[in-house]
Amino acid sequence: xxxxxxxxxxxxxxxxxxxxxxxxxxxxxxxxxxxxxxxxxxxxxxxxxxxxxxxxxxxxxxxxxxxxxxxxxxxxxxxxxxxxxxxxxxxxxxxxxxxxxxxxxxxxxxxxxxxxxxxxxxxxxxxxxxxxxxxxxxxxxxxxxxxxxxxxxxxxxxxxxxxxxxxxxxxxxxxxxxxxxxxxxxxxxxxxxxxxxxxxxxxxxxxxxxxxxxxxxxxxxxxxxxxxxxxxxxxxxxxxxxxxxxxxxxxxxxxxxxxxxxxxxxxxxxxxxxxxxxxxxxxxxxxxxxxxxxxxxxxxxxxxxxxxxxxxxxxxxxxxxxxxxxxxxxxxxxxxxx
Amino acid sequence: xxxxxxxxxxxxxxxxxxxxxxxxxxxxxxxxxxxxxxxxxxxxxxxxxxxxxxxxxxxxxxxxxxxxxxxxxxxxxxxxxxxxxxxxxxxxxxxxxxxxxxxxxxxxxxxxxxxxxxxxxxxxxxxxxxxxxxxxxxxxxxxxxxxxxxxxxxxxxxxxxxxxxxxxxxxxxxxxxxxxxxxxxxxxxxxxxxxxxxxxxxxxxxxxxxxxxxxxxxxxxxxxxxxxxxxxxxxxxxxxxxxxxxxxxxxxxxxxxxxxxxxxxxxxxxxxxxxxxxxxxxxxxxxxxxxxxxxxxxxxxxxxxxxxxxxxxxxxxxxxxxxxxxx
Ligand SMILES: Nc1ncnc2c1ncn2[C@@H]1O[C@H](COP(=O)(O)OP(=O)(O)O)[C@@H](O)[C@H]1O
Ligand SMILES: [Mg+2]
Numbered sequence: 001x002x003x004x005x006x007x008x009x010x011x012x013x014x015x016x017x018x019x020x021x022x023x024x025x026x027x028x029x030x031x032x033x034x035x036x037x038x039x040x041x042x043x044x045x046x047x048x049x050x051x052x053x054x055x056x057x058x059x060x061x062x063x064x065x066x067x068x069x070x071x072x073x074x075x076x077x078x079x080x081x082x083x084x085x086x087x088x089x090x091x092x093x094x095x096x097x098x099x100x101x102x103x104x105x106x107x108x109x110x111x112x113x114x115x116x117x118x119x120x121x122x123x124x125x126x127x128x129x130x131x132x133x134x135x136x137x138x139x140x141x142x143x144x145x146x147x148x149x150x151x152x153x154x155x156x157x158x159x160x161x162x163x164x165x166x167x168x169x170x171x172x173x174x175x176x177x178x179x180x181x182x183x184x185x186x187x188x189x190x191x192x193x194x195x196x197x198x199x200x201x202x203x204x205x206x207x208x209x210x211x212x213x214x215x216x217x218x219x220x221x222x223x224x225x226x227x228x229x230x231x232x233x234x235x236x237x238x239x240x241x242x243x244x245x246x247x248x249x250x251x252x253x254x255x256x257x258x259x260x261x262x263x264x265x266x267x268x269x270x271x272x273x274x275x276x277x278x279x280x281x282x283x284x285x286x287x288x289x290x291x292x293x294x295x296x297x298x299x300x301x302x303x304x305x306x307x308x309x310x311x312x313x314x315x316x317x318x319x320x321x322x323x324x325x326x327x328x329x330x331x332x333x334x335x336x337x338x
Numbered sequence: 339x340x341x342x343x344x345x346x347x348x349x350x351x352x353x354x355x356x357x358x359x360x361x362x363x364x365x366x367x368x369x370x371x372x373x374x375x376x377x378x379x380x381x382x383x384x385x386x387x388x389x390x391x392x393x394x395x396x397x398x399x400x401x402x403x404x405x406x407x408x409x410x411x412x413x414x415x416x417x418x419x420x421x422x423x424x425x426x427x428x429x430x431x432x433x434x435x436x437x438x439x440x441x442x443x444x445x446x447x448x449x450x451x452x453x454x455x456x457x458x459x460x461x462x463x464x465x466x467x468x469x470x471x472x473x474x475x476x477x478x479x480x481x482x483x484x485x486x487x488x489x490x491x492x493x494x495x496x497x498x499x500x501x502x503x504x505x506x507x508x509x510x511x512x513x514x515x516x517x518x519x520x521x522x523x524x525x526x527x528x529x530x531x532x533x534x535x536x537x538x539x540x541x542x543x544x545x546x547x548x549x550x551x552x553x554x555x556x557x558x559x560x561x562x563x564x565x566x567x568x569x570x571x572x573x574x575x576x577x578x579x580x581x582x583x584x585x586x587x588x589x590x591x592x593x594x595x596x597x598x599x600x601x602x603x604x605x606x607x608x609x610x611x612x613x614x615x616x617x618x619x620x621x622x623x624x625x626x627x628x629x630x631x632x633x634x635x636x637x638x639x640x641x642x643x644x645x646x647x648x649x650x651x652x653x654x655x656x657x658x659x660x661x662x663x664x665x
Binding site for chain 2: 234235236238239240241242243244245246247254257258261331332333334337
């Protein structure tokens with residue numbers, strides 16, 4: 001089987017999955033208690049007025065028709081409106097997804113840059129001080145709630161040392177955000193060669209990314225350690241030693257390259273978790289992202305954004321799985337060339 | 339013939355949680371230039387550990403406790419890790435038991451060979467590729483250009499073993515360690531691989547240490563043979579001499595266990611199992627399985643004794659003194 005066919009197969013599998021996701025999101029909306037027309041009409045509306053609004057919202061139509069309208073609306077980018085911001089939910093999302101994505105990517109980079117080397121070193125220097133230290137760090141990351149890590153980092157680096165900015169968003173108040181290209185401030189600032197914005201956005205990104213990176217690092221380190229230990233015992237690594245390859249090449253070439261294949265899956269899971277689950281850290285650092293938005297919407301009982309957030313998380317996981325499958329195919333010839 | 343490799347009193351222990359595993363115990367043998375020495379013994383007798391120890395590839399919890407491995411006049415046990423690495427692949431190479439798992443799954447087989455040319459001979463990438471194709475041809479792989487671009491999982495077991503042999507012989511080593519290179523292959527493929535090894539050994543003048551659990555293989559391709567039991571060598575000598583007159587009771591049992599069509603004798607399995615290598619008792623490790631066990635066998639470890647011009651045996655019960663007269 002060629003790689004082309006593998007890709008096509010994965011892509012085709014996404015279609016029924018997405019269909020299922022919208023069906024579930026719709027059903028949830030439909031099953032939720034409370035009549036949206038009643039909410040919209042207000043407490044003092046007459047029954048006739050409520051019926052009128054129901055008709056206008058299509059709530060009197062058969063369920064399949066309602067689902068059809070919901071799906072075609074989604075395809076047109078109609079996610080409904082937010083009653084608290086008074087804007088289309090899509091607009092709000094478009095503003096906040098880049099903020100969350102930027103924080104997610106930065107946290108992933110922190111986790112990968114620290115977690116993977118630690119995993120490799122732990123495996124290579126198994127049962128030494130280094131191995132124990134890395135395990136301790138991992139336990140710390142898992143055991144410490146991230147709001148606590150965040151506050152601790154703020155206390156030290158903002159309050160005591162004064163090297164971090166106040167936790168007030170993505171960029172200093174007196175710096176204009178860079179011209180929007182992707183919406184990721186760091187990337188946009190780089191692309192537009194905007195030095196001031198770059199420094200300020202990196203400065204603001206630093207602590208929240210450290211907080212989240214620290215929180216998700218442990219499983220990464222543990223997995224790399226375990227797979228490396230297994231692979232270092234494998235026949236092909238022994239064969240590489242026997243062929244006289246240098247130590248670095250055996251460990252970082254032959255062994256690590258194989259050990260990273262299962263890590264792709266874990267990175268996908270962590271990515272999804274960070275995109276959907278960094279509510280707490282966004283609150284601590286007043287980061288204007290999706291989690292922040294979802295919590296605000298929950299507290300103001302704003303149904304549009306909440307439903308869309310659920311849908312977004314589901315769709316994102318589907319796409320992350322697709323990405324993981326494709327990366328697997330690229331990384332592992334046994335999958336690509338069956 | 340001069341000796342390419344002289345192994346003296348090689349001892350390897352594994353310090354496991356269950357206790358000290360004395361996997362290789364005082365092993366002594368020579369490999370002469372250009373010969374094929376068979377190392378034969380049941381599974382678990384320490385053959386693989388011996389081969390890995392020669393390359394100093396024993397990892398913790400194992401370690402070489404004592405002994406000397408004199409190769410081309412240098413004791414490998416005394417070399418630094420960097421000096422040892424220069425020996426691996428270039429002077430001594432190894433072919434492994436399961437070729438499919440001994441090839442890296444994410445590198446093309448061609449790359450796994452060509453990088454050795456680059457590393458050990460300073461070849462350019464293009465040169466490395468050309469020499470790789472030549473090497474694949476040499477080990478009898480058809481369509482070498484196409485095969486070089488494939489991965490281990492796309493090749494048959496026999497083909498993988500040919501690739502392993504090409505990899506091992508790429509930089510013309512003087513000694514090839516082949517650890518059960520035909521286990522798991524079809525009989526006809528196995529015969530081809532053995533033929534290939536013997537042929538390449540002759541052509542390049544490299545010596546081969548051929549590990550096997552099959553005396554039939556030894557009879558077919560080896561010049562001399564060392565019989566290993568429970569981490570010790572019990573008998574060593576010319577293949578012809580040992581087949582004609584095995585002296586150690588274990589060798590005798592092994593020879594009797596070869597299925598033969600030309601003789602009307604039923605094949606006899608060897609009684610008992612390889613004894614535990616966890617803190618083995620003093621004396622001969624074969625004593626509990628031996629039909630000719632004496633009192634002294636349980637007390638003293640038998641030292642190797644010359645029995646014939648090219649035959650040594652480590653056994654208290656073997657009749658060595660009158661051997662030359664009979665032989
Ligand atoms: N990593 C290890 N840890 C503990 N014991 C080992 C290890 N490797 C080999 N051994 C022991 O060494 C002995 C010899 O093994 P091996 O050389 O693989 O046998 P053979 O190749 O003759 O079948 C076995 O009893 C095995 O239990
Ligand atoms: Mg073995």
